[in-house]
Amino acid sequence: MTRPTIRDQRAFASGALFLAFAIFFFVTALNYPAGTAARMGPGYFPRLLAIALAAIGLAVMLGAVRRTAQRQASQSWDINGLAWVTGSVVLFACLLFPLGLVGALFVLIVVSSRASPEFTWTGALANAAVLIALCLLVFVYGLGLKLPVWPALLD
Amino acid sequence: MDLFHNLAIGFSTAAQPANLLYAFLGCLLGTLIGVLPGLGPLATIAMLLPITYALQPDSALIMLAGIYYGAQYGGSTTAIVVNLPGESSSVVTTIDGYQMAKQGRAGVALSTAAIGSFFAGCVATLALAALAGPLTATALLFGPKEFFALMILGLILASVLSSGPFIEGIGMVVVGMLLSLVGTDLSTGTQRFAFGIPQLFDGLDFVPLAMGIFGFAEIVKNLEQDDKLSLVTQKIANLFPTREDFRRMIPAMLRGTTLGTLLGVLPGGGAVLSSFASYTLEKKLSKHPEQFGKGAIEGVAGPESANNAGAQTSFIPLLTLGVPSNVVMALMVGAMNIHNIQPGPEVMTKNPTLFWGLIASMWVGNLMLLILNLPLVGLWVKLLTIPYRYLFPAIMVFCSIGVYSINGGTFEVYEAAVFCVFGYVLIKLQLPAAPLLLGLVLGPAIEENFRRAMVLSRGDVSVFLTSPLSATLLAAAGIAVILIMLPTIRSRREEALQE
Numbered sequence: 001m002t003r004p005t006i007r008d009q010r011a012f013a014s015g016a017l018f019l020a021f022a023i024f025f026f027v028t029a030l031n032y033p034a035g036t037a038a039r040m041g042p043g044y045f046p047r048l049l050a051i052a053l054a055a056i057g058l059a060v061m062l063g064a065v066r067r068t069a070q071r072q073a074s075q076s077w078d079i080n081g082l083a084w085v086t087g088s089v090v091l092f093a094c095l096l097f098p099l100g101l102v103g104a105l106f107v108l109i110v111v112s113s114r115a116s117p118e119f120t121w122t123g124a125l126a127n128a129a130v131l132i133a134l135c136l137l138v139f140v141y142g143l144g145l146k147l148p149v150w151p152a153l154l155d
Numbered sequence: 156m157d158l159f160h161n162l163a164i165g166f167s168t169a170a171q172p173a174n175l176l177y178a179f180l181g182c183l184l185g186t187l188i189g190v191l192p193g194l195g196p197l198a199t200i201a202m203l204l205p206i207t208y209a210l211q212p213d214s215a216l217i218m219l220a221g222i223y224y225g226a227q228y229g230g231s232t233t234a235i236v237v238n239l240p241g242e243s244s245s246v247v248t249t250i251d252g253y254q255m256a257k258q259g260r261a262g263v264a265l266s267t268a269a270i271g272s273f274f275a276g277c278v279a280t281l282a283l284a285a286l287a288g289p290l291t292a293t294a295l296l297f298g299p300k301e302f303f304a305l306m307i308l309g310l311i312l313a314s315v316l317s318s319g320p321f322i323e324g325i326g327m328v329v330v331g332m333l334l335s336l337v338g339t340d341l342s343t344g345t346q347r348f349a350f351g352i353p354q355l356f357d358g359l360d361f362v363p364l365a366m367g368i369f370g371f372a373e374i375v376k377n378l379e380q381d382d383k384l385s386l387v388t389q390k391i392a393n394l395f396p397t398r399e400d401f402r403r404m405i406p407a408m409l410r411g412t413t414l415g416t417l418l419g420v421l422p423g424g425g426a427v428l429s430s431f432a433s434y435t436l437e438k439k440l441s442k443h444p445e446q447f448g449k450g451a452i453e454g455v456a457g458p459e460s461a462n463n464a465g466a467q468t469s470f471i472p473l474l475t476l477g478v479p480s481n482v483v484m485a486l487m488v489g490a491m492n493i494h495n496i497q498p499g500p501e502v503m504t505k506n507p508t509l510f511w512g513l514i515a516s517m518w519v520g521n522l523m524l525l526i527l528n529l530p531l532v533g534l535w536v537k538l539l540t541i542p543y544r545y546l547f548p549a550i551m552v553f554c555s556i557g558v559y560s561i562n563g564g565t566f567e568v569y570e571a572a573v574f575c576v577f578g579y580v581l582i583k584l585q586l587p588a589a590p591l592l593l594g595l596v597l598g599p600a601i602e603e604n605f606r607r608a609m610v611l612s613r614g615d616v617s618v619f620l621t622s623p624l625s626a627t628l629l630a631a632a633g634i635a636v637i638l639i640m641l642p643t644i645r646s647r648r649e650e651a652l653q654e
Contacts, residue, residue, distance in 0.1 A: 010584055010585060011323075013584055014323055014584045014585075014586055017580070017584065018330065021333065025333045028348055029347075032340075032345055032347060037609055037615075037616070038612075038614030039610065039614075040609060040610075041345075042342075042343050042345040042347055045336070046333065046336050046347065046348075049329055049332055049333050053326060053330065053333065056322060057326065059322060060320075060322060060323060060326065063320075063322075074583070074584075077583060078375060078378070078379045081375045081379060082375050082576065082579050085374055085575060086572050086575050089555060089568060089571060089575065090569065090572045092555050092568060093555075093559075093569050094565075096559065096565055096568075097565070105552060108548070108551060108552060108555060109548045109551075109552060112548045113544065115374075115375070115378050115547075116378060116543070116547070118542070118544045119544065123544065123545065124548075127545050127549075128548075131548065131549055131552050139205075139556055139560075143205075143206060144209070145205065145556070145560050146563055147560075
């Protein structure tokens with residue numbers, strides 16, 4: 001017997017993602033009472049949805065190994081770009097209170113700029129200067145949003 | 156007459172100096188950001204949402220509606236001048252609009268888009284005002300089972316119209332509904348899927364999720380496709396269409412407007428479907444179909460009128476039934492919730508000035524856009540020369556501050572970072588994000604109506620099929636599913652939805 005080959009890798013991965021979500025939500029929902037159809041507890045609807053999603057996930061995965069499925073490789077990932085972009089957002093959140101808006105924005109702009117293949121230090125620094133000034137003007141002085149502007153140590 | 160009385164209430168609200176100012180600001184900012192490639196109405200509204208927090212509810216909604224139309228106009232400018240659709244509803248505009256621009260007729264293409272949109276906007280405002288009353292009256296007759304059936308229909312249609320295989324669209328709806336369960340169960344007070352994190356007790360916020368997926372993840376994707384902008388470098392002179400142009404564009408505008416007004420009302424419909432349908436119709440009716448794709452003015456006039464009409468009438472299901480028909484409307488629900496307005500049939504009765512003011516402001520906004528865009532088009536085009544490496548950090552800054560300001564805490568910023576990674580996974584798997592967001596927004600209402608209907612029927616599921624109204628709505632959803640499974644329709648849909 002030959003093993004079924006995964007013709008459509010993209011669809012197969014999508015189906016697997018659905019199935020993983022379904023299992024996660026179903027298992028977690030087991031902690032909540034289900035109740036009956038006439039008096040549903042907090043666990044009834046989540047279980048229903050999770051079962052439906054599991055069925056959809058399995059159907060998508062089956063469709064991907066069917067002989068009629070179009071061959072489709074999974075796409076390559078730009079892990080670097082993703083890491084710079086996500087990382088800069090996380091850093092912004094971590095640094096906002098200790099460093100204040102000016103410091104956190106500086107880090108956000110310089111780190112995220114690294115995601116671009118055309119990164120230059122001078123460009124990033126100049127961009128940071130312009131954007132920080134703009135944000136202070138618009139958000140802090142213009143709209144009066146409550147944001148810590150300078151590092152906590154200086155207050 | 157009622158219609159005129161209501162419009163009078165609306166215009167007196169919309170014409171207050173403060174509201175005029177906010178409508179103008181919304182249109183201006185929306186256009187500014189909408190022109191930038193890769194930023195559509197959704198990301199624009201999400202980014203600019205914090206600016207509206209401090210305003211009165213009616214001013215805030217008027218400004219958000221302005222941002223929405225502005226971003227759409229901006230999207231067509233980008234489509235015509237650089238051949239890049241700013242958002243999915245201007246995809247078809249790139250076909251003939253960019254060709255016209257290459258022939259030195261960019262000005263005419265831009266003014267055609269603007270005039271068509273303005274005309275469509277006027278008609279759609281009237282349609283909205285005329286339909287709102289009867290539809291709201293219908294909605295008041297709806298009970299839990301009818302609302303449940305209506306929302307199921309909306310979600311099915313939204314998945315039918317999203318790109319990618321239908322079953323994956325439905326899967327994304329269910330994922331969105333599961334995510335919507337996070338937080339306190341309203342009927343029992345149980346914390347679900349919150350894992351003891353207090354910030355999750357109120358549920359996942361819509362804005363960080365939308366920003367993560369449509370803001371941050373989109374940036375990673377744009378950085379990957381390193382394509383250079385093909386800016387039309389000639390000066391944009393001569394905005395005025397010739398008499399011959401008018402002769403060809405007016406019928407297209409009329410047809411596009413009609414089509415868009417009708418399709419926008421459909422749950423799941425709106426601007427995207429309208430513009431595609433209009434382009435197909437114009438090409439079919441034209442005596443010179445061979446000119447399409449080579450700069451036919453009908454190919455700009457029809458779809459641009461249709462998408463504006465569709466965008467505007469897509470407010471109808473939201474305002475009258477409380478059911479958002481597309482992702483931008485789902486974001487409007489989020490914006491309304493921030494201002495403690497529950498969208499649905501009660502808005503019109505409880506808050507007539509807000510309701511009619513919003514409708515009237517759409518007309519005002521369309522007029523402002525006409526004035527704002529045609530003389531200033533050169534300025535907008537200049538914006539396109541800013542290199543992306545300077546632009547995307549700016550987008551990230553605005554998104555991050557916007558997310559932070561929802562609750563004045565960093566939790567939402569971390570949430571957006573998580574959804575950035577998730578959004579990138581979706582892009583790589585080519586899974587559509589729009590159905591996910593609709594599922595997230597409609598999930599709580601679907602669960603609540605489902606549970607209430609089941610309590611009333613003592614657990615008998617057949618109640619959804621024995622009530623005529625809910626049976627009809629569910630039958631329509633069933634027919635949509637069967638139709639999409641038919642091979643011929645499936646291939647035509649794939650043809651129409653591919654970008």
